[in-house]
């Protein structure tokens with residue numbers, strides 16, 4: 001953990017000799033006229049966990065889907081670069097993407113019920129990537145699937161191999177999703193709100209499980225989260241997104257404990273903690289995609305906005321070991 | 331002490347699970363609520379918390395008279411809900427309002443907001459037809475929405491707006507009690523903060539009695555002065571919010587608090603396993619299978635909800651001690 005902080009501070013200040021596992025540079029994604037992601041940049045080192053936070057519609061899931069190649073031309077238009085282990089993903093052929101997805105990059109979605117196929121047993125679904133990517137024999141697949149189910153805390157895995165998803169609780173289905181995502185020891189795990197549908201007690205179990213497994217494999221992970229405090233607990237870095245842009249990004253203890261961007265501050269003052277006495281909502285709403293303000297996209301809601309904010313987009317600056325996009329950083 | 335506005339006296343709710351093809355077998359019994367005792371005073375704000383499947387929604391359906399208790403009694407004032415006559419039922423419907431979990435789904439998509447809000451006013455003949463427009467404007471103002479929304483359809487409103495409309499509709503008949511099931515779940519933090527502030531102000535200003543279901547202890551503590559924690563169909567702890575947060579006495583309450591994400595504490599999976607099915611309740615304490623404090627005695631006798639001190643009730647043989 002300590003070394004992650006050291007690494008990231010260094011990453012902020014000077015070019016790192018070692019190439020990051022994931023390097024997103026000035027990445028934009030359009031749906032026709034609408035700019036859904038606008039100049040997103042971030043880097044993830046091996047072993048790091050990153051949390052994407054921000055209100056609904058900020059583009060968190062879009063970024064995750066673009067990373068695994070599920071949003072591509074001609075459905076959307078991409079600009080800029082997404083590099084994973086030195087490979088440029090935006091130019092990758094679908095066949096090559098298929099070799100990465102579920103193999104080097106694992107995926108966990110929010111709604112396990114929707115993501116699992118109701119017609120196949122969980123054993124078959126966990127075995128699928130083992131067959132496709134690792135070419136294991138039928139016998140070995142079944143053995144490994146049982147091992148994986150055990151490793152994600154499913155009791156009596158051998159009895160449950162032949163269960164269908166609907167026979168399992170929401171928490172157990174989410175564990176099956178994790179087993180599938182981790183089946184091939186991915187270097188990067190993408191988890192889009194993996195616990196939003198679960199109780200806090202089960203959320204804590206599942207998050208602990210994901211973190212343990214990710215650390216064991218020395219993999220990196222990107223979590224899309226809506227709970228800031230959970231972000232503080234599970235992420236080394238936090239990227240705050242607003243209306244398709246990253247407005248603040250850096251080590252989570254700095255970004256969340258002492259946010260610099262007015263939007264991050266606004267988000268934090270809305271968080272309900274145990275025993276909160278006051279909540280201060282952010283005024284207004286996220287603007288619709290077809291009516292984005294010209295300058296800073298947060299300007300219509302920002303308590304600190306001045307004339308320039310409405311006219312020119314602030315560039316990301318490095319401040320206190322993080323990137324912040326605002327004209328008026330204290 | 332004044333008489334409670336609601337009293338639940340050892341309320342049970344069982345559902346019979348019929349398995350297809352097992353004609354001659356007795357159906358299995360699912361006990362969604364098992365011996366719930368609860369007094370609600372006028373002006374109380376009470377949060378019902380607990381994991382999914384603990385019986386929160388069932389409890390509120392019984393308190394709304396939507397379903398009968400299988401055993402025990404639900405009293406509104408002094409009257410048993412099961413025995414209200416037509417006149418009393420009408421009064422109950424006006425005095426006790428419900429905010430549905432799925433605000434959008436609870437509204438007719440072909441009705442304009444104005445008609446949705448006017449419906450309860452007309453039903454209960456609360457004012458002359460000519461005064462309705464004025465009343466609707468006042469209602470929208472009260473929940474912080476512009477009057478321009480009155481002519482729109484539900485599909486034309488955002489998630490936060492539609493929940494405000496649901497609150498406005500609940501307020502339309504000027505109820506004395508509002509019950510709400512997970513009314514802020516799934517909202518963005520900023521919209522959630524707006525809706526919570528609105529509900530809190532409404533209760534404080536007009537002395538409305540609130541029963542709020544949530545699985546989020548933070549939301550419960552922000553909105554309500556009292557908390558009742560449910561586990562497998564029974565209230566296992568209840569008391570004032572601050573006391574529950576600072577010195578939880580039931581191991582389950584403590585585990586819920588420990589699992590709540592916090593900026594200043596590491597992640598803690600405080601409980602293993604999941605809430606079991608209420609079909610075959612174990613002998614002894616229903617929490618014993620997951621309880622870190624469980625002892626041999628816990629598997630033998632089933633602790634009832636009893637007074638722990640002047641303000642708190644706990645159902646546990648070995649309540650958590652100390653000041654924490």
Ligand SMILES: Nc1ncnc2c1ncn2[C@@H]1O[C@H](COP(=O)(O)OP(=O)(O)OP(=O)(O)O)[C@@H](O)[C@H]1O
Pocket residue numbers: 031036054055056057058059060061062063289
């Ligand atoms: N299939 C689609 N067609 C058109 N627009 C879309 C589509 N999917 C997403 N969008 C738009 O792209 C923007 C970003 O959406 P995205 O789902 O990435 O947001 P998000 O940050 O994941 O939000 P949430 O917190 O609600 O999951 C939104 O304005 C959304 O309406």
Ligand SMILES: Nc1ncnc2c1ncn2[C@@H]1O[C@H](COP(=O)(O)OP(=O)(O)O)[C@@H](O)[C@H]1O
Pocket residue numbers: 345360361362380381382383384385386387388389607608
């Ligand atoms: N109509 C019903 N038929 C059968 N079982 C039910 C019914 N309604 C609720 N239950 C069961 O009762 C228990 C409590 O459910 P519920 O009150 O919905 O809990 P909560 O709202 O706390 O999640 C659960 O085990 C649920 O499956």
Ligand code: SF4
Pocket residue numbers: 261262263296297298299300302303304305306309314325326327328
């Ligand atoms: S650039 Fe201006 S409007 Fe944007 S966040 Fe900073 S102060 Fe606010």
Ligand code: SF4
Pocket residue numbers: 580581582615616617618619621622623624625628633645646647648649
């Ligand atoms: S009675 Fe025993 S098992 Fe039940 S909550 Fe108390 S200590 Fe735990």
Ligand SMILES: [Mg+2]
Pocket residue numbers: 060061062192224
């Ligand atoms: Mg999303």
Ligand SMILES: [Mg+2]
Pocket residue numbers: 386387
């Ligand atoms: Mg419920």
